[in-house]
Amino acid sequence: MPSPTTSPDGTSDYKPMRRKLPVEQHMHISEVPMTWSNWHEHMNWFNITLGLLVPLLGLVSTFYVPLMTKTGLFAVFYYFNTGLGITAGYHRLWSHRSYQASFVLRLYLAAFGAGSVQGSARWWSREHRVHHRYTDTEKDPYSVRKGLMYSHMGWILTKQNPKKRGRTDISDLDQDPIIVWQHRHYYKIAIFMGFVLPISICGLGWHDWMGGIVYAGILRMFFFQQAHWLGEQPFDSKQSPRDHFITALITLGEGYHNFHHEFPSDYRNAIEWYQYDPTKWAIAGWKRIGLASHLQQFPRNEIEKGRVQQLQKKVDQKRSELDWGIPVSKLPVYEWQDYMQAVNSGQLLLAITGMVYDITDFTDKHPGGRALICSWIGKDATAVFHGGIYDHSNAAHNLLSGMRIAVLRGGGEVEIMKTKQPTECCAQPPGPHSTGVQ
Structure with missing residues (x-):
């Protein structure tokens, strides 16, 4: 018979009832x-290699x-095209469905959106819909509650637990053949x-291979990524990020x-x-030439209500920071007699x-003057x-x-509340035909 194997407790017949796994194997990293x-x-x-190390190499270069x-001019031109792929395509078209685009326009946006190397349109739009649905909560993929650094870059540079991420409906994206094609072949297209x-x-x-690598490739991609992250994140504890002109300038209006x-769902970010x-101007231009349609706009009245x-x-x-006196709800209620009694006791009321x-x-x-105001002490000075x-x-x-x-009960000096009227004043006096019999 084969010799028994020595177990951790020093015996040969040790059989653990349940095999324990390291805690880490039960948990996401x-x-x-x-x-x-x-x-x-x-x-x-x-993401660290693509988002930090490669751009760092570009900066050194x-x-x-x-x-x-x-x-330089071409890098700016290409920056605008890849930027529109994100802002007009990934964001306003596929994330929010703020307008409808033709097949040719969708193909252009999907191709150049991939050129900004921010993920596939399907992945990006899903994350963005989750962000809007769960803004500033644990299910927000880039919640500002986890820290400013995390909300800008940390979420993209560290591994995320897919089970903790919020869910949202993207069935419309899965029915778009261009989205499916781009998602399936994203790395090649990117x-x-x-x-x-x-x-x-x-x-x-113009024989500038190295310039193309550094400026039109690496730095162009890196610059828009940083600008977009800056423009996307909420900055306050409520679900209303701040408008920022500098961010709008480098993110094509975002x-x-x-x-x-x-x-x-409004196709505009600036009104x-x-x-x-x-981005708004580009979408409006595409509508003029028949590439876009059904541009969504909120009524001006609703926008102004939100502004007000x-x-x-x-x-x-601001009002809460000022002293407005004792709240009316916390004041005692005086009868007119209480008011007069306080005045008669010497209070200037x-x-x-x-x-x-x-x-x-x-x-x-x-x-x-003192005489004028004191002449109304103990009276109703409303008029x-x-x-x-x-x-x-x-x-x-x-x-x-x-x-x-x-607070005065009755709102002021009410004659009927000042003194109790005698019952005799209400009795009818005897007339000439009165018998006087009670």
């Missing part, structure tokens, strides 16, 4: 605390590769449109994200004539518009305060709010 021994497992090395004018084509144009066109998050949104509500929030926030005010510290500061003698300013109303001490 993103759930395991990062340490010096496992930090490299948290990294998405493909600028010291050795001169920038030719033709190459390499060709992102590097082979621009480098070949610079090399074959910087007006406060408007975009409020009205995501004012002075705001820079070349935002202004109201700011006003309310005024009744105005259903409120009782203590003017003790104000009588000597009254612009009309004289509101124009009977002088129609007081808004500042006077605000100053008065800090002096209120009570």
Whole structure:
């Protein structure tokens, strides 16, 4: 018989009831605390290489590769085309369906969008829809709640747990043959449109192969990636990112994200004539030549309502920082007799518009003089305060709010509430035909 194998407990008949697996094998690496021994497992090395190391090599190369004018102009031209692939294609067409595009236009946007090397249109649009649906929550793939650095670049440079990512419907994307084709062949298309084509144009066109690699290829791609990440992220705790002109300038109009998050299906990101949104202009131009249709716009009335509500929030926030006196809901309720009793005890009180005010510290500061204001102590001064003698300013109303001490039941001096009327006054006097018999 074969000799028994010695078990961990030193016996030969040891049989564990259940085989224990390391905790890490049950968990996604993103759930395991990062340490010096496992930090490299948290990294998405493909994205790090493409998004950091290659661009760093490109930046260093600028010291050795001169920038030719033709190459620089072409890099800007190609930047706009690949940028529109993202902003007009990935973002406004496929993520938000803000307009409809012809087959030719969709093919152009899918090809040049891949040239910006930000992932396939299917992947990008799915992530962006999740971002809008779960903004600032754990299911947001680039939530700002995880830190500013994470929301800008960390989410793309580290491995993400797919089970924790929010889900969204992309059935419409799976029915688009161009999206399916681009997603299936993304890496080939990205390499060709992102590097082979621009480098070949610079090399074959004016013999600037190295300039094509550095400026039209690497730096052009890197610049738009950084600009787009900057323009995409929310900056406050609510679901309303800030508008930013500089971001709009380098992301072809994507910087007006406060408007975009409020009205995501609008094909525009900027609605004012002075705001820079070349993506909007391009889509409108494509409509003119028949390449785009069904451009979605929110009614101007709804947009203005949103603007007014935002202004109201700011006003309310500022208002909450000021002293407006004791809230009316927290004031005691006085009967008219309570008011008169307080005045008779020596308090300097005024009744105005259903409120009782203590003017003790104000009588000597009254612009009309002490005698005038004191002549109305213990009375209802509503009429004289509101124009009977002088129609007081808004500042006077605000100053008065800090002096209120009570609410008057009935709203003011009500004769029937002041004293109880004798029952005899209501009896009919005996007439000439009265018998006098009770």
